[in-house]
Amino acid sequence: VYYCLVYAYNYQGTSLFSVSTYQSVMFGRRSNLTLCSCVMIFTVSLWLSFLLGTLSVTHLDIYSTRRDQRCDCDTTPHATNKIASVQYTSTAFIGENNPHTPSDTSKISSDYNYDSTQSSETLTTTEHEVLLRKIPDRPKHDDTVLHKRGPSRFPVATDTHNSSLRIKSYHLTWTNIKETRTTVFSAYYDERPAMYGPSIVILGYQWKGFRNSSLHCVFKYSNKRTQCSDESSVVVEMDACNNQKEFDKKKERQYLHLFHICRLREDQEIPVYVALSYNHSCMPHSAMIPIYNYRPKVKAEYGVCVETPAFKKTAKDFVSFIEMNRILGAELFTLYISDIDPQTQSFLRKTYGGPNGILDMIQWTKELKEKEPIHYYGEILAIHDCLYRNMHRVKYLMFVDLDEVIVPRRYFNWQDMMAEIDHPYVDSFIFVNAVFMKTPNMDQLEQSKDWLSWRSQLCSIIPLPDYLNSFNRVNCRFHYYMRSKMIVKPTEMVDIDIHGVCTRAGNTTHYFVPDDNVVSQHYRKIPTIECRKNRKTRKYESTHDEWITRYATPLLKAMNEHLCRSPYSNIILPLYKNQSHWSHQGG
Numbered sequence: 409v410y411y412c413l414v415y416a417y418n419y420q421g422t423s424l425f426s427v428s429t430y431q432s433v434m435f436g437r438r439s440n441l442t443l444c445s446c447v448m449i450f451t452v453s454l455w456l457s458f459l460l461g462t463l464s465v466t467h468l469d470i471y472s473t474r475r476d477q478r479c480d481c482d483t484t485p486h487a488t489n490k491i492a493s494v495q496y497t498s499t500a501f502i503g504e505n506n507p508h509t510p511s512d513t514s515k516i517s518s519d520y521n522y523d524s525t526q527s528s529e530t531l532t533t534t535e536h537e538v539l540l541r542k543i544p545d546r547p548k549h550d551d552t553v554l555h556k557r558g559p560s561r562f563p564v565a566t567d568t569h570n571s572s573l574r575i576k577s578y579h580l581t582w583t584n585i586k587e588t589r590t591t592v593f594s595a596y597y598d599e600r601p602a603m604y605g606p607s608i609v610i611l612g613y614q615w616k617g618f619r620n621s622s623l624h625c626v627f628k629y630s631n632k633r634t635q636c637s638d639e640s641s642v643v644v645e646m647d648a649c650n651n652q653k654e655f656d657k658k659k660e661r662q663y664l665h666l667f668h669i670c671r672l673r674e675d676q677e678i679p680v681y682v683a684l685s686y687n688h689s690c691m692p693h694s695a696m697i698p699i700y701n702y703r704p705k706v707k708a709e710y711g712v713c714v715e716t717p718a719f720k721k722t723a724k725d726f727v728s729f730i731e732m733n734r735i736l737g738a739e740l741f742t743l744y745i746s747d748i749d750p751q752t753q754s755f756l757r758k759t760y761g762g763p764n765g766i767l768d769m770i771q772w773t774k775e776l777k778e779k780e781p782i783h784y785y786g787e788i789l790a791i792h793d794c795l796y797r798n799m800h801r802v803k804y805l806m807f808v809d810l811d812e813v814i815v816p817r818r819y820f821n822w823q824d825m826m827a828e829i830d831h832p833y834v835d836s837f838i839f840v841n842a843v844f845m846k847t848p849n850m851d852q853l854e855q856s857k858d859w860l861s862w863r864s865q866l867c868s869i870i871p872l873p874d875y876l877n878s879f880n881r882v883n884c885r886f887h888y889y890m891r892s893k894m895i896v897k898p899t900e901m902v903d904i905d906i907h908g909v910c911t912r913a914g915n916t917t918h919y920f921v922p923d924d925n926v927v928s929q930h931y932r933k934i935p936t937i938e939c940r941k942n943r944k945t946r947k948y949e950s951t952h953d954e955w956i957t958r959y960a961t962p963l964l965k966a967m968n969e970h971l972c973r974s975p976y977s978n979i980i981l982p983l984y985k986n987q988s989h990w991s992h993q994g995g
Contacts, residue, residue: 580771580772580773581594581695581697581698582773583694583695584694585685585686588614588621588623589614589615589618590615590623590666590684591614592610592611593612593697593773593789593793594610594611594697594700594793594796594797595609595610595611595682595697595698595700596608596611596699596700596701596796596797596799597609597678597699597700597701598796598799600899600913602913603902604669604671605672606671606676606678607669607671607672608627608669608672609667609668609669609796610669610682610697611646611666611667611789611793612666613665613666613782613786614666615662616664617662621666622640622641622643623641623684624636624637624640624641624684624693625637625639625641625670625682625683625685626683626685626696627670627679628679628681628682628683628696629677630680635679636685636689636690637670637690639671641668642667642668642669642671643667643669644666644667645664645665645666646664646665646666646788646789646792646903647665647788647904647905647906648910649905649908649909649910661782663782665783665788665792667792667903668684670682678699679699680698681696681697681698682696682697682699683696683697700796700797704800704801707800707801707803708739708803709802709803709804710737710738710739710740710802710803710805710822711739711741711742711798711801711802711805711806712733712738712805712808713742713794713806713807713808714729714742714743714744714809714810715790715808715809715906716784716785716787716809716810717772717776717785717786717790718743718744718745718746718748719746719785720748721748721752721810722752722983722984723751723755723756723971723983724870724871724873725810726756726810727759727966727970727971728875728967729810729813730766731963731966731967731970732813732875733806734966735821735959735962735966736813736814736815736816736821736822736959737821738806740798741760741766741768742768743756743768743769743770744770744771744772744793744794745772746772746773746774751979751980752980752983753769754979755977755979755980756769757769758976758979759970768797772785772786772790773786788906791807791904791906792904795896795898798898799898799901800899802898803897804826804896805895806893806895807893807894807895807896807904808928809930811874811931812928812929812931813875813928813956814839814893814929815927815928816925816926817925817926817927817955818924818925819925819926825925829925833915833917834916834917834918834919835896835897835900835901835909835917835918836894836895836897836900836908836918836919837895837896837918837921838888838892838894838919839892839893839895839921839923839926839927839928840886840887840888840892840928841886841891841893841930842928842929842930843881843882843884843935843936843939844879844880844881844882844930844931844932844953845878845880845882845932845933845934845948846878846880846933847877847878847879847880847952850877853879858957858960862876865965865968866964866967866968866971866972867968867971869984870967870972873963873967875956875957875963876960876963876964878931879952879954880950880952881950881952881953882939882948883948883949883950883951884936884939888920889907889908890938891907891930891936891938892907892928893907894907894909894918899913900912900913900916
């Protein structure tokens with residue numbers, strides 16, 4: 409700047425601080441004067457940027473102090489490395505537009521302290537060069553070498569599991585109250601003080617035209633004594649945050665998803681059955697529904713809820729889904745069966761069910777269709793039943809469909825992922841959706857060494873799973889809450905949506921997980937309606953993504969053991985004998 413002023417002084421022959429000198433510097437027509445003008449503007453901008461940066465650092469220091477005062481946080485150097493307190497400027501931050509979010513948590517960083525020197529390595533295959541990130545070594549007791557593209561230490565999904573994780577289940581009881589056109593099917597004991605205190609939560613749906621939604625609760629105790637409650641039930645609408653936005657707008661739904669909450673006194677005995685009645689005298693009343701009040705001695709770490717009641721799926725679909733999620737860390741599964749052939753149901757019960765099994769398989773009603781009377785086979789009812797059923801069975805509960813899987817990109821498995829992103833005031837984790845379709849050049853893929861190796865690890869009558877046939881990732885950008893999936897802490901939840909949380913039990917918030925860390929991979933024949941074709945080529949633009957193939961060997965080993973060599977495999981193998989072109993069938 410001084411050089412420019414001196415040059416202008418010598419050029420104009422005027423005072424160094426005169427107006428004409430300033431004008432000659434800022435508005436001179438000659439190139440050297442114009443250059444001086446640019447230098448002055450750049451210098452001023454640099455000083456302003458430095459000043460704003462200093463103010464931002466000061467603000468974050470104040471925020472870090474407040475955060476440590478607000479929660480019981482681990483302030484050791486190891487803990488502070490898990491979530492860095494650096495300002496994050498994209499949309500993936502904690503608690504955006506969330507009334508439950510603390511005022512200072514909107515700038516928690518999602519940029520973790522990750523060692524970039526060991527973040528990736530280039531590996532070559534016969535068909536593609538796939539960039540896979542090197543996974544941190546596991547403890548020494550997991551030293552099984554599995555796949556040439558995968559980590560050197562990898563946990564294998566086997567049939568061994570914690571015998572203390574017992575599944576205590578019961579069948580749903582679908583019962584109607586004709587006077588109000590109300591249907592209820594399950595009931596749970598909820599003692600959380602942040603809610604209504606000790607109470608019985610009944611799940612169901614009701615006709616919109618019935619104005620007085622409250623019904624009277626009838627309790628039945630272990631000594632077979634029956635009691636009519638003095639208070640009517642508290643009615644709360646499920647999925648209130650979604651407000652049926654995903655439903656068919658041309659035809660309004662005639663039914664609402666509802667909670668009927670029957671409150672108990674502090675000193676009142678916990679009943680074993682509950683019913684609802686339209687009359688104050690509690691006569692007549694609906695059929696008695698058993699109250700689920702199971703508290704296991706040992707809580708599993710990760711549970712998986714299949715959101716949509718399953719229909720028209722094969723044993724291969726279920727086994728590949730269960731085994732892939734077991735590799736990632738799942739311990740318990742809850743599945744709602746709507747229209748599955750008896751052979752597949754028998755196979756699943758014998759393979760994964762039982763008191764010491766990992767699968768809780770529940771018969772769902774066939775009266776709920778795709779569009780009538782409520783949303784998509786009663787999907788909202790199913791996810792809420794799964795939430796309350798697993799509230800005290802697992803620490804983390806995942807909600808996905810059978811054609812989806814949450815795949816860590818930056819972490820080894822879900823356990824390593826949660827060690828990085830979990831925090832006391834975070835109750836849910838939202839993952840971005842990514843659509844995967846069949847690889848277009850299947851003939852070329854089937855000639856590759858990797859595909860032939862995978863094919864040899866599974867009996868020829870069983871098709872390979874979609875995970876190993878669909879590497880075509882559609883270049884379609886999804887926002888959070890747009891077909892996203894989530895993992896929640898169930899004890900912090902009250903009301904949820906298919907893609908997010910509606911109502912919380914406490915002052916906690918959600919976390920938007922960046923898609924370069926974890927992705928919800930959705931396997932479909934065609935992309936969803938949010939994706940658009942290229943106007944010139946009239947095709948969906950996509951990229952080749954083989955990240956999930958690092959799990960191929962343990963997945964195929966487990967599938968071969970259960971579908972081909974298991975004592976129960978003779979139940980389902982005849983179903984596949986009439987299928988042709990198995991190499992092109994992914995599901």
